Amino acid sequence: MMRHWSNALFFLITGACTFVGLGLLLAILAAITFKGLSSLSWDFLFKPMKEAGASGGVFYNIIGTVILIGTALIVSSPLAFALALLQQVYLKKRSLRRALTLFLYLINGIPSILFGLFGLTVFVQFFDWGKSWLTGGIVLGLMILPTMAVAISERIHAIPQAYFETAAGLGLRPAQIVWSIFIPYSLNGWLSGSLLGLARAAGETAPIMFTATVFSGATVPDGVQESPVLSLPYHIFILAQESYNPQMIPNLWASAFVLVAMVMVLSLFSLPWRKRAFEAKR
Amino acid sequence: MIRGEHQSFSMTKAMSLGFSLLAFGFLGCMVGLFLWQSLPVWQHEGVLGYLFGTEWFYRADRFGILSMVYGTLAVSVIAVLLATPIGIGAALFTAEILPASLRRGVKLTIELLAGIPSVVYGLLGILFLRNWIYTLLEPFDPITGDTLLTAGILLGIMILPTVMTLSEDAIRGVSASYRDAARGLGLTSFETVRSGILPIAKPGIVAAILLGLGRALGETIAVFLVVGRQDNQLPESLFSLRPIIEPGQTLTSKLGGSETHLAYGNPLHWAAIAGLGLVLLTIVAAVTWLGGRLAEERHYNE
Numbered sequence: 001m002m003r004h005w006s007n008a009l010f011f012l013i014t015g016a017c018t019f020v021g022l023g024l025l026l027a028i029l030a031a032i033t034f035k036g037l038s039s040l041s042w043d044f045l046f047k048p049m050k051e052a053g054a055s056g057g058v059f060y061n062i063i064g065t066v067i068l069i070g071t072a073l074i075v076s077s078p079l080a081f082a083l084a085l086l087q088q089v090y091l092k093k094r095s096l097r098r099a100l101t102l103f104l105y106l107i108n109g110i111p112s113i114l115f116g117l118f119g120l121t122v123f124v125q126f127f128d129w130g131k132s133w134l135t136g137g138i139v140l141g142l143m144i145l146p147t148m149a150v151a152i153s154e155r156i157h158a159i160p161q162a163y164f165e166t167a168a169g170l171g172l173r174p175a176q177i178v179w180s181i182f183i184p185y186s187l188n189g190w191l192s193g194s195l196l197g198l199a200r201a202a203g204e205t206a207p208i209m210f211t212a213t214v215f216s217g218a219t220v221p222d223g224v225q226e227s228p229v230l231s232l233p234y235h236i237f238i239l240a241q242e243s244y245n246p247q248m249i250p251n252l253w254a255s256a257f258v259l260v261a262m263v264m265v266l267s268l269f270s271l272p273w274r275k276r277a278f279e280a281k282r
Numbered sequence: 283m284i285r286g287e288h289q290s291f292s293m294t295k296a297m298s299l300g301f302s303l304l305a306f307g308f309l310g311c312m313v314g315l316f317l318w319q320s321l322p323v324w325q326h327e328g329v330l331g332y333l334f335g336t337e338w339f340y341r342a343d344r345f346g347i348l349s350m351v352y353g354t355l356a357v358s359v360i361a362v363l364l365a366t367p368i369g370i371g372a373a374l375f376t377a378e379i380l381p382a383s384l385r386r387g388v389k390l391t392i393e394l395l396a397g398i399p400s401v402v403y404g405l406l407g408i409l410f411l412r413n414w415i416y417t418l419l420e421p422f423d424p425i426t427g428d429t430l431l432t433a434g435i436l437l438g439i440m441i442l443p444t445v446m447t448l449s450e451d452a453i454r455g456v457s458a459s460y461r462d463a464a465r466g467l468g469l470t471s472f473e474t475v476r477s478g479i480l481p482i483a484k485p486g487i488v489a490a491i492l493l494g495l496g497r498a499l500g501e502t503i504a505v506f507l508v509v510g511r512q513d514n515q516l517p518e519s520l521f522s523l524r525p526i527i528e529p530g531q532t533l534t535s536k537l538g539g540s541e542t543h544l545a546y547g548n549p550l551h552w553a554a555i556a557g558l559g560l561v562l563l564t565i566v567a568a569v570t571w572l573g574g575r576l577a578e579e580r581h582y583n584e
Contacts (some may be wrong), residue, residue: 003470003472003473004470006470006472007470007471007472007473010470010471010472011375011379011471011474012566013371014371014372014374014375014378015368015375015378015379016371017367017368017369017371017372017374017375018372018380018388019370020368020369020371021368021371021372021392021442021446022388022391022392024439025391025392025395025398025442025443026391026395028395028398028403028439029395029398030407031406034404036582047480055348064338066510074424078301079301079302079304079305081298081301082297082298082299082301082302082304082305083302083305085298086298086299086302089298090295090298090299090358102571102574104566105570105574106570106571106574107568108307108570109403109493109500109566109570109573110359110500110563110566111499111500111501111502111534111562111563111566112500112502113500113502113537113538113559113562114316114500114532114537114559114562114563115312115314117316117537117542117555117556117559118311118312118315120542121315121319121556122311125546141303142308142309145305150419154287173292174292174295175292175293175294175295178294178298179294185577194327199397200397202399202432203397203398203399203400203401203402203502204399204400205399205401205535206400206503206538207443207504209538210543233286233399233401233503236401236402236405237401237404237503237507239406240401240404240405240408240507241507243405243408243409248354248503249409252409254404256402256405259399259401259402260398260399260402261504263397263398263399264397267393267394268394271390279555
């Protein structure tokens with residue numbers, strides 16, 4: 001009898017944990033959605049900010065965030081493909097391949113503020129770019145590099161052996177095999193890795209606050225030096241510190257909703273691939 | 283197999299190696315940069331003086347980071363204490379009790395929620411959590427709701443998805459034959475988990491906790507917004523918990539603050555800031571590396 005009581009208790013406690021954990025996170029999402037939607041309008045999405053964020057919209061903040069993550073994608077893609085090919089094709093020794101995996105793993109763990117500090121030292125100060133969208137893109141690109149490289153690498157690993165044999169049988173040189181098999185067949189890994197990485201990059205504040213973004217007074221950049229952009233996360237970060245002013249609250253919620261929606265859409269698009277990986281594992 | 287073949291030089295290979303080197307170069311630079319930039323402060327304060335110094339007054343050229351290390355450890359420990367039981371409990375329920383279809387739903391939801399940006403958590407911390415904490419702490423005469431405790435709780439919620447989803451992976455990673463054998467013996471779910479599943483999944487679960495810890499140690503924005511950013515706060519005795527319910531400063535909240543901009547003109551002050559980066563990087567890298575080792579061990583056991 002004791003055994004069944006302990007089992008029932010086990011169900012109860014773990015069930016309560018699930019309820020609390022899931023409930024908490026869903027409540028957060030619900031709060032942002034309801035509060036955000038009630039203060040959202042077309043004008044908010046398509047008008048620039050006014051009165052230091054108390055009125056107007058977040059048009060240029062959205063544009064800025066898109067510029068930053070677009071640049072990050074361009075910076076990160078060639079590096080990620082190179083690292084994935086190195087991992088799966090060019091590194092012969094098992095120990096070296098494992099070292100590369102560990103390296104990517106460690107990079108993935110580096111706190112994002114340190115990427116910001118790095119960008120501040122190297123690009124903003126040594127190169128004297130000042131705050132620039134390009135620094136932000138480079139820094140975010142480096143930050144999401146492991147996510148992208150691992151996604152590509154896993155896809156390359158999953159390509160059926162027969163494909164290489166056929167290609168080699170047709171007399172293709174190794175470089176041709178890379179371009180005709182490895183890269184085309186790992187494109188969906190690149191896509192889902194990018195979406196996941198960009199979802200993370202879009203929401204980051206710490207790497208861009210010293211390097212790429214300002215609170216007001218920027219639109220679309222027209223050069224590299226001293227050309228910052230506005231961005232959604234930094235906008236929320238600054239306004240959150242002004243939240244004692246009740247006028248700011250509706251705009252804060254709406255901005256948070258727009259940012260969360262952007263991040264969720266990016267991660268949702270990467271779902272089909274993740275679901276497949278999830279099923280393959282079971 | 284192409285991997286085994288002899289490969290001659292090609293443009294493609296050269297490009298791949300070149301871009302990889304660029305990636306290594308950038309990231310190797312980062313460590314080197316923090317080391318090099320922080321040299322003056324190590325000379326000025328001495329290694330021990332910098333790490334264990336209790337006073338940070340940049341106008342007086344006093345740079346000791348102990349109170350920030352304390353703040354970082356305090357908020358991260360609170361976060362882990364909060365996220366671990368709930369995360370593992372939820373992982374056990376999801377992996378062992380929920381039917382497959384629900385399990386997938388829960389798992390995908392949690393993974394999506396892991397993507398909520400930290401600035402949004404910070405916003406919720408400012409609008410709600412710090413007021414709740416203030417009310418809760420009323421009997422202790424709090425100065426404000428911005429405390430190390432507030433930051434720790436917020437971080438706990440933030441790392442919950444990480445801890446939960448990775449623990450769940452570790453638990454599901456245990457071969458089904460253990461469950462079948464346990465069922466054959468007539469064991470209850472609880473007994474199966476306690477004597478069969480948990481011992482095998484343990485390295486993976488510890489890895490999940492360490493990765494959560496790594497994230498908590500390095501989180502900046504959410505902590506910055508609710509931690510109070512009060513310098514030089516240390517407990518009077520080893521067991522005094524009073525500073526936990528007072529404003530404090532962490533390594534990351536200092537790095538995210540205005541001093542980082544201010545410092546550049548003064549080489550010593552800048553070195554002290556770069557040193558914070560180096561210390562943070564070292565702590566996080568050690569925790570992540572340990573977590574990675576454990577996660578790898580799990581794969582070899584399978």
